[in-house]
Amino acid sequence: AGALCLADYESLAGGLLSAPVGDFISGGSGAELTLRGNRSALDRVRITPRVMAGVEAADPSGRLVGSASEMPVAVAPMAYQRLVHPEGELELAQAAADAGVPYVISTLSSYPLEKIPGECWFQLYWLRDRAVVEGLVDRAAGCSALVVTVDVPVMGRRLRDVRNGFALPDDVVAANLQTTREAHAAVPGVSAVAAHTASAFSPTVSWDDLEWLKRRTELPLVVKGILDPRDARRAAEIGATAVVVSNHGGRQLDGAVASIDALPEVVDAVGNDIDVLMDSGIRSGTDVLKALAVGASGVLIGRPLLWALAVDACDEAFGLLRTEVTDAMLLAGCADLAAVKGLTWRNDG
Amino acid sequence: AGALCLADYESLAGGLLSAPVGDFISGGSGAELTLRGNRSALDRVRITPRVMAGVEAADPSGRLVGSASEMPVAVAPMAYQRLVHPEGELELAQAAADAGVPYVISTLSSYPLEKIPGECWFQLYWLRDRAVVEGLVDRAAGCSALVVTVDVPVMGRRLRDVRNGFALPDDVVAANLQTTREAHAAVPGVSAVAAHTASAFSPTVSWDDLEWLKRRTELPLVVKGILDPRDARRAAEIGATAVVVSNHGGRQLDGAVASIDALPEVVDAVGNDIDVLMDSGIRSGTDVLKALAVGASGVLIGRPLLWALAVDACDEAFGLLRTEVTDAMLLAGCADLAAVKGLTWRNDG
Amino acid sequence: AGALCLADYESLAGGLLSAPVGDFISGGSGAELTLRGNRSALDRVRITPRVMAGVEAADPSGRLVGSASEMPVAVAPMAYQRLVHPEGELELAQAAADAGVPYVISTLSSYPLEKIPGECWFQLYWLRDRAVVEGLVDRAAGCSALVVTVDVPVMGRRLRDVRNGFALPDDVVAANLQTTREAHAAVPGVSAVAAHTASAFSPTVSWDDLEWLKRRTELPLVVKGILDPRDARRAAEIGATAVVVSNHGGRQLDGAVASIDALPEVVDAVGNDIDVLMDSGIRSGTDVLKALAVGASGVLIGRPLLWALAVDACDEAFGLLRTEVTDAMLLAGCADLAAVKGLTWRNDG
Amino acid sequence: AGALCLADYESLAGGLLSAPVGDFISGGSGAELTLRGNRSALDRVRITPRVMAGVEAADPSGRLVGSASEMPVAVAPMAYQRLVHPEGELELAQAAADAGVPYVISTLSSYPLEKIPGECWFQLYWLRDRAVVEGLVDRAAGCSALVVTVDVPVMGRRLRDVRNGFALPDDVVAANLQTTREAHAAVPGVSAVAAHTASAFSPTVSWDDLEWLKRRTELPLVVKGILDPRDARRAAEIGATAVVVSNHGGRQLDGAVASIDALPEVVDAVGNDIDVLMDSGIRSGTDVLKALAVGASGVLIGRPLLWALAVDACDEAFGLLRTEVTDAMLLAGCADLAAVKGLTWRNDG
């Protein structure tokens, strides 16, 4: 049987992927408290729908960080998509383009960023070598936004990967980088991917670097991985167009607050100055509705779309997601996204 | 063994009904968060009983939306009752009449509304064809109230039905309508019943339509499916006699707040202007007591009575319910419904 | 293996008692929400112990409703103790006497109240026949207190008993009453014990009756089964010496608040005017400590002692309980009961 | 497979230790509510990490009660370490020294305190015989701190030990004491270790004794086992250098508040006057981070290190712990411990 809802791709993909690859995608860091916390926190949010709104068809379209978007959704940056599908990024980005949804290219994409179709944002990891960073920023000039991920000074300890001795297969590489083979050879006690991160990424990236980057690019700047309102304010002051409230899907600091729980204070802190996106744990159209009611302008969705890619069902997945989002809007009496923002909610449990 | 309490009919009926019919009745939309949330929220409500009230026999009778009622309970409108019993609506309505409890006829009843015995209210779904609506309203003139259901602009995505390819059997029809065969043929990805709803119901129904209806009928108007206090106020302003705080038994917006949790704010909002009924998750006399203590004037009960109908035990079910209600009243020291409203409660958990 | 703690008697007795008798004792009413709620509410209470108190040996003795008591504990009134042991009340009361703890004789004791040894209080159910009530009150003149149970206008619906068709065996009778055989013959849909209660007990008992009783007896009056602070005040005004905050061990109104959760408001309401005892769910010395820290002057313990009686281990049970109470006091740095009352606590979870 | 995280040593050791020894270590008192509560309370604490802090390498070093320490961690005093490893205290203390972490020698160590290597603190149980106490204090002069444990006036009832008839094997003795054989012979109903405690320890130890001790020693005084802020203030007034907020790992008063939940009020009470350490339930670097964010200056870790000793992996365990701590600091954007203290947190659940 196929997928009846976006969340179904997890089990569908589970049957297809090798255990180490499945774990690499599903897993979180440490005891996976934050991974689970993202879901339970979203489940606790309860919406109060409106009625009699006279809505023929809900319109979930709008602008997201300056991109037109058919839904308040973008595809989260996810590394190495060839792990699950030979066409990897090409396939998922094309489906996103067809669905009218921005696609965020990871620094660690397994196809070169120039080859990836559609309306794309480029996600930047801060590499130790400033020249490489400059090169990436230049190459990303054709993208519609630059997403700087700030929650990976080092990679979180993902114990499933360590246990599995996870390493990239030979034919999956960080295609944007002159990559060493580091990510392909597991070392005891640390996953190969984490080892690569440790040697390639700069843990010392700071707000000064962000200011430098702001001057260096004309793209709208999105700061991804913020949970503390003080950091959100700082990003706004530097001129970011948006922040993404995120705990990296529970893959970085285990024990970090759930994104949806951190969202209200961040929204309070930056008021209407900049856009506040959110990710980590979104699994359905109802979750999108919840994030918007709680205060986000839009969400990134990660794993569910990667699982859909794994079973070669990207178009279907975006179709289901659109159905779920418009369905939730209609049932909540919301003609458009502005109406969604006016919904009240409570924390139940 | 028979039923010892109203809740027992669920498992008793479970053994008799086909899986798709059982699922159609039991199921909710999406991940069924709201379906489960209705129950856990009711379980969390804890009552503080009174003692030494000198009550010989508790009297649960009163008026419900202008109907005399032996208990603060009405039978919730439920479509297609022939699905579970050949006499369907006839049987359940007769038992309700014998128990002195109003019966709400669904727009989608499988017997014509004119044939259904007892003190009935008519539930109206807003159909796209205004003439059909007018016809139904005219035909309902002999009922004691008109219940407009406002939480079904479209049908919620009930994944069990989609999975089962649920469609109506040939001999079960929407007897009040010149129905097409749509509800009888499953389409992949959508249940036949949902498809029928989509084509027949008007999603654009609005407060203006309710005003029109108010002028068109002399029956007391009940607005069913309200959770937001702002909507309750609006219904009161238009002249509704009552609202039903309801999330449609968890069958519409998954992630919607539990009815019992939404109740206090709605009661606050409409004060003493109109009656506030409640449904979704009521399974026992104690639950009825809780709903009244929290602020409702009465409740609708859905599934438990349909399960009782399935095992041909409607009279017994009303008897058990009455026992449970009067028993709970006596144990809480309440001679009548006014006393129940004076009980204090807390949210435990 | 024997009992290591008071709570162990439940499983030890479980192996010995017939299922219907075991159920009669363990069970609660309805869905047993309150039965379970008593336990979870007690578990949630967390104590902040004190240290360096210089306590050689904790002294848990004090006065309880005018009786000297070696522990802040009395044996709760429980009907028909011959159900679990041929010597029934005689055995358990003797053990209580040896432990220096008051024993409350039930109206429905299976030995006549005059035969029961030790420092006893008499528990009165309000029977329909005023002459019988007067007779019982007169016969109880030798007891140290009169406990009027006010939460049984009718018996709660205990579904286990209904399911089991529970009835008293021939050799177990309500020895204080000219009892009919009613409690010995099960009727479908209602347990024999409940049927007997319905015919013998007066549901109309009221505060006026309590005033009458207050004039009629010189014993200290204890009102058992109060949860609402308004009722506690009323009892105090009538001249009661104590109230017992109790939901009858989850056997009466299912959905009633846990006793320990109701306790603080009752204590607030009656201030220092009268004693506030508490029961329902106490299973250990730590629970006793909790009840006192939350505000009770003492507790009644029911089922654990009946289970101990079933395995003929009453003395051992009182010994264990005393060990648990003094141990908890020592570990909380409390030399005496006054110190226990000064402990702070929080609700965790 | 080896340990991937500090918590893994529990199951690794579980396979090696005899059941009674495993239970002696893992177990708590009573129903083990506090044992479990320590963990659930720590899991509920959620941290809000900071980003872009420009941290090359996190530095977890600092001073702990006057000792330089490579991490804000000390090894909790634990009796009889030869139970799990022939070299017992020698081995674990050496590993602590190599890791640059203080080791707390138990009064009940199975090697004499003089033999134990590295930077040590001595933990004092207050024995009935004042001369023995004086002797221990004198012998501990070479240690860097004196830790007085105040939550063991008697030993908590650890039912696993009673059930197992737990007694020390012949070759494990309290090497600092002229010990009797008491701890080696189980008595029915009480563990041999508890019996020994009862006869050897003084339950009457009081604040006066602490004042005496303060005058008697020049070592910094640490009072271990405090949960109530009033006791913390008292310790500060007497001149203690630090308190340890602890419930003895759930081994003393069952039902006591979780240490992490008690921590904020203690920190509030003693302000900046003295150091506040914390223990009970710490199982990972993230837990260390949480304790510091909530207000502790450092933590003691007990069982995980004993389990590591059991599998002869002390060095590896300290290595893992250091990795976990620095990793958590980096991911939370903290260059040093001062930054950790500035993190915000919430209680989730």
Ligand SMILES: Cc1cc2nc3c(=O)[nH]c(=O)nc-3n(C[C@H](O)[C@H](O)[C@H](O)COP(=O)(O)O)c2cc1C
């Ligand atoms: C397999 C995988 C790879 C990821 N790679 C990146 C990445 O390269 N850059 C990045 O900023 N975030 C990356 N993330 C994090 C996602 O962008 C996103 O924050 C997270 O997946 C959201 O949570 P969700 O998967 O629960 O929707 C990755 C996540 C996963 C699951």
Ligand SMILES: Cc1cc2nc3c(=O)[nH]c(=O)nc-3n(C[C@H](O)[C@H](O)[C@H](O)COP(=O)(O)O)c2cc1C
């Ligand atoms: C099988 C089924 C059919 C229903 N059909 C209708 C309907 O035709 N019209 C309507 O207003 N509500 C309908 N409802 C919703 C009920 O009126 C009611 O809101 C809900 O069942 C209450 O929850 P409960 O079943 O938990 O008591 C239906 C519910 C069920 C379970």
Ligand SMILES: Cc1cc2nc3c(=O)[nH]c(=O)nc-3n(C[C@H](O)[C@H](O)[C@H](O)COP(=O)(O)O)c2cc1C
């Ligand atoms: C088997 C049984 C019989 C009881 N009989 C009486 C009774 O005759 N009179 C009364 O006031 N309470 C009666 N009770 C209630 C107890 O007095 C007490 O309120 C309750 O058991 C306390 O809860 P616990 O069992 O959890 O300690 C009975 C309870 C049980 C379990």
Ligand SMILES: Cc1cc2nc3c(=O)[nH]c(=O)nc-3n(C[C@H](O)[C@H](O)[C@H](O)COP(=O)(O)O)c2cc1C
């Ligand atoms: C086996 C064992 C022995 C212990 N012995 C002592 C002791 O001799 N002195 C003492 O102060 N605390 C003792 N404790 C308590 C620890 O110092 C510490 O407070 C507790 O273990 C912290 O909880 P954790 O094990 O969850 O980290 C002991 C704990 C265990 C598990």
